[in-house]
Amino acid sequence: MSRHQRLLALLVPAILLWPPLREAAEASMFRHMLVVFPALLAAGWFVAGALNARAQAAFARWNGMGLPGLLYVTVVLTIWMIPNALDLATVNWDVDVAKTASLFSAGMVLALSLRQASPVLQTFFVGNWVTMTIFVGVLFQALPTRLCNAYLVGDQVRTGIGMIVLAAAVGSVWAYGIWRRWRASAVVDDGTGVQSS
Amino acid sequence: MxxxxxxxxxxxxxxxxxxxxxxxxxxxxxxxxxxxAVARQPVALPPAVLTTAEGKAQPLEEWLAEQDKATLVSFVYTRCNSICLALGNEFQQMQRQLIEEGLEDRVRLLSISFDPAYDTPERLSRYAERMRADPAVWQFATVRDAQELEQLLDAFGIVIVEDEFGGFEHNAAFHVVAPSNALTAIVDFTKPRRALATALGEREA
Incomplete structure (x- = not known):
């Protein structure tokens, strides 16, 4: 993908803040959390690839092991799972701009941090997100009351199910990747103590 | 580093x-x-003209100031079959308790419909009858002016979402309003006893 194509992803946050579309996208909790959020993260991820090597290296110097970056991503994803924050984003334009900017930047930071993080650190952060998302997803379904004043209770239940499915899918793909990597290294490390690569 | x-x-x-x-x-x-937020800082209510079940138009501020009583306000619409009925049942029990304990002169109840297009005074008064509301204790009204209604709902923090069946979902609570036209407390709709106690305390304070 060329740099210009990647920069096209900058349009995603702008389009999502365009009032008519914003209203349509945020009218349902399911769309808001399971379409808008992933779209913003993905857009940020793509744009990160358009950064030149110098900018990436400069960020990497501040982002040792990807630790602060992954922490930032965790903070952003946690904040927007809080019903009060989500409600405020649907009502206040400035909060929504903050939401859009933070999720988009979290996508960028995620792309730049994952490759820097060791498999252990990666697994820690991904595992943490999967657990948290499943927990919140169960909560969304199990609570008899509405958590967001802006959303219907049926919508909340569907969102909860969607979050569990998404978290399970991400967790499985992740686990498969780790398993493949582990198997590859196990095959290479054939017990002779001589490691080839 | x-x-x-x-x-x-x-x-x-x-x-x-x-x-x-x-x-x-x-x-x-x-x-x-x-x-x-309301418990920390009471909210002054914006001007809004009530249309009561008797068909009378009266500013909310005037309605509140008329008698020196605290008012418990809840928001409903008469076509509602779920949470409004629960609120109605609670108001019914509060009405009984207020009358039994002779507290009618200290607290009164007001159900405000946020669906003025459907809830005409006639429909409100029929609804009041169905709820066996005693007008001396419990009254029904709506706000006809769309902008006034919106500002009032905003001040009370009521968010209304249309559901798939042509009705509404909305947050429900008991709102304690002082005669001075200020919202002083919001109590969860599952805690009617606390709501009544708060309203009685408001009158004394």
Whole structure:
């Protein structure tokens, strides 16, 4: 993908803040959390690839092991799972701009941090997100009351199910990747103590 | 070193963001945040003209000031089959308790419909009958002016969402309003006893 194509992803946050579309996208909790959020993260991820090597290296110097970056991503994803924050984003334009900017930047930071993080650190952060998302997803379904004043209770239940499915899918793909990597290294490390690569 | 600085900055930023999102680590939902905010700082209500079940038009401020009583307000619409009925049942029981204990001169009840297009005075008065409301204790009204209604709902923190069946979902609570036209407390609709106690306390304060 060329740099210009990647920069096209900058349009995603702008389009999502365009009032008519914003209203349509945020009218349902399911769309808001399971379409808008992933779209913003993905857009940020793509744009990160358009950064030149110098900018990436400069960020990497501040982002040792990807630790602060992954922490930032965790903070952003946690904040927007809080019903009060989500409600405020649907009502206040400035909060929504903050939401859009933070999720988009979290996508960028995620792309730049994952490759820097060791498999252990990666697994820690991904595992943490999967657990948290499943927990919140169960909560969304199990609570008899509405958590967001802006959303219907049926919508909340569907969102909860969607979050569990998404978290399970991400967790499985992740686990498969780790398993493949582990198997590859196990095959290479054939017990002779001589490691080839 | 740079990594440590950035990590610390992200941590501090994260705590501040969490503080904002949870209204100072006290609320996860906006409903709870609203209750706490009103308890800290009463909200002056915007001007709104009520249309009562008797068909009378009267500014809310005047209606509240007329008698020196605290008012428990709840928001409903008469076609509602779920939460409004629960609120109605609670108001019914409060009405009985107020009359039995001779407290009618201290607290009164007001159900405001947010669906003026359907809830005409006739429909409101029929609804009041169905609820066996005693007009001396419990009254029904709506706000006809769309802009006034919106501002009033905003001040009370009521969010109305249309559901798939042509009705509405809305947050429900008991709102304690002082004769001075100020919203002084919001109590969860599952805690009617506390709502009544708060209203009685409001009258004394």
């Amino acid at each position: 740079r990594t440590a600085i950035l990590t610390l900055a992200v941590l501090i930023g994260g705590v501040l963001a969490l503080d904002w999102a949870t209204a100072g680590f006290t609320a996860l939902t906006s409903e709870r945040a609203r209750q706490l």
